[in-house]
Amino acid sequence: xxxxxxxxxxxxxxxxxxxxxxxxxxxxxxxxxxxxxxxxxxxxxxxxxxxxxxxxxxxxxxxxxxxxxxxxxxxxxxxxxxxxxxxxxxxxxxxxxxxxxxxxxxxxxxxxxxxxxxxxxxxxxxxxxxxxxxxxxxxxxxxxxxxxxxxxxxxxxxxxxxxxxxxxxxxxxxxxxxxxxxxxxxxxxxxxxxxxxxxxxxxxxxxxxxxxxxxxxxxxxxxxxxxxxxxxxxxxxxxxxxxxxxxxxxxxxxxxxxxxxxxxxxxxxxxxxxxxxxxxxxxxxxxxxxxxxxxxxxxxxxxxxxxxxxxxxxxxxxxxxxxxxxxxxxxxxxxxxxxxxxxxxxxxxxxxxxxxxxxxxxxxxxxxxxxxxxxxxxxxxxxxxxxxxxxxx
Numbered sequence: 001x002x003x004x005x006x007x008x009x010x011x012x013x014x015x016x017x018x019x020x021x022x023x024x025x026x027x028x029x030x031x032x033x034x035x036x037x038x039x040x041x042x043x044x045x046x047x048x049x050x051x052x053x054x055x056x057x058x059x060x061x062x063x064x065x066x067x068x069x070x071x072x073x074x075x076x077x078x079x080x081x082x083x084x085x086x087x088x089x090x091x092x093x094x095x096x097x098x099x100x101x102x103x104x105x106x107x108x109x110x111x112x113x114x115x116x117x118x119x120x121x122x123x124x125x126x127x128x129x130x131x132x133x134x135x136x137x138x139x140x141x142x143x144x145x146x147x148x149x150x151x152x153x154x155x156x157x158x159x160x161x162x163x164x165x166x167x168x169x170x171x172x173x174x175x176x177x178x179x180x181x182x183x184x185x186x187x188x189x190x191x192x193x194x195x196x197x198x199x200x201x202x203x204x205x206x207x208x209x210x211x212x213x214x215x216x217x218x219x220x221x222x223x224x225x226x227x228x229x230x231x232x233x234x235x236x237x238x239x240x241x242x243x244x245x246x247x248x249x250x251x252x253x254x255x256x257x258x259x260x261x262x263x264x265x266x267x268x269x270x271x272x273x274x275x276x277x278x279x280x281x282x283x284x285x286x287x288x289x290x291x292x293x294x295x296x297x298x299x300x301x302x303x304x305x306x307x308x309x310x311x312x313x314x315x316x317x318x319x320x321x322x323x324x325x326x327x328x329x330x331x332x333x334x335x336x337x338x339x340x341x342x343x344x345x346x347x348x349x350x351x352x353x354x355x356x357x358x359x360x361x362x363x364x365x366x367x368x369x370x371x372x373x374x375x376x377x378x379x380x381x382x383x384x385x386x387x388x389x390x391x392x393x
Contacts, residue, residue: 025052039379049252051368064289079288098283102224102250103139105260117184135195197334228252232307232330334362
């Protein structure tokens with residue numbers, strides 16, 4: 001029985017999988033079980049920050065797996081402590097909490113924000129509501145689906161967790177209208193990923209932070225996709241010259257293994273006490289050994305290279321007839337199309353040996369941060385060819 005047949009028979013049908021079975025990769029290149037070669041502009045939806053099987057990352061993970069693969073959080077481990085220190089020192093945050101995914105990090109951030117208000121203002125204040133933005137995406141658990149500002153996700157799983165409301169992106173007046181005494185936090189993505197690669201306006205962000213500070217409303221930044229160098233800075237918040245009270249991370253931090261992280265300022269450093277929050281696998285030694293390598297390699301030179309590669313992509317694609325506009329920043333880009341469907345472009349690229357993603361009606365590009373110039377140009381040539389091709393009859 002083939003891998004695809006095994007999967008269809010034994011794995012729940014929750015993904016519209018493409019009919020290829022990937023087996024081996026290096027850098028931005030991956031091969032299927034038929035030996036076909038692909039340039040990967042998806043990096044596992046932003047996870048493989050260093051590409052496939054970076055030698056230093058692989059060696060660190062393998063070495064740690066032979067020393068201590070897991071222990072509970074009832075004890076201390078070196079890799080977790082080291083990654084927490086690296087994150088806090090590079091971001092100017094005070095404390096970190098480690099989980100296993102972006103959804104879990106966002107769940108923890110929601111709990112942290114609500115407990116801060118509970119501790120400070122008391123239960124009787126009823127200060128629990130979290131405002132999020134229309135077209136946001138914060139995860140697939142019941143609570144993070146409730147936090148997600150897209151009606152399409154608010155189906156079939158009722159009742160959803162209460163305490164969320166949504167405001168239009170970049171609309172300050174709409175935000176002000178909903179900032180009543182029940183609000184404890186506002187949750188944002190600086191660049192909406194699943195929502196269609198929408199950037200927040202700098203003036204809006206500045207006003208949002210001023211408004212929240214004045215009312216002691218916390219700002220939670222979901223940087224699950226934008227964080228860890230994806231936009232050309234370690235955190236996307238750096239582009240806006242702000243520091244949210246809480247930032248969540250996942251995807252690229254692990255370099256290919258599951259991890260999530262919550263970072264908080266000194267103001268929130270002691271809100272969680274023993275028993276308030278926990279997870280079995282959070283801060284796993286093997287995962288953190290890989291995360292340490294990711295952070296070590298994410299230096300100024302690599303971040304500058306990410307910004308330069310964005311320029312290359314824009315130079316080669318912007319003036320193509322099928323390209324209406326390129327949104328996004330760094331290596332998190334969304335291509336608006338004039339006369340083609342994103343689904344068709346994705347399938348045609350796959351046929352030609354290129355893996356790309358979609359974000360609603362756009363083509364989404366999330367190549368590895370370490371993609372070489374040769375790999376990037378090869379992939380762009382395939383994408384340009386597909387975008388300039390005539391529609392199939």
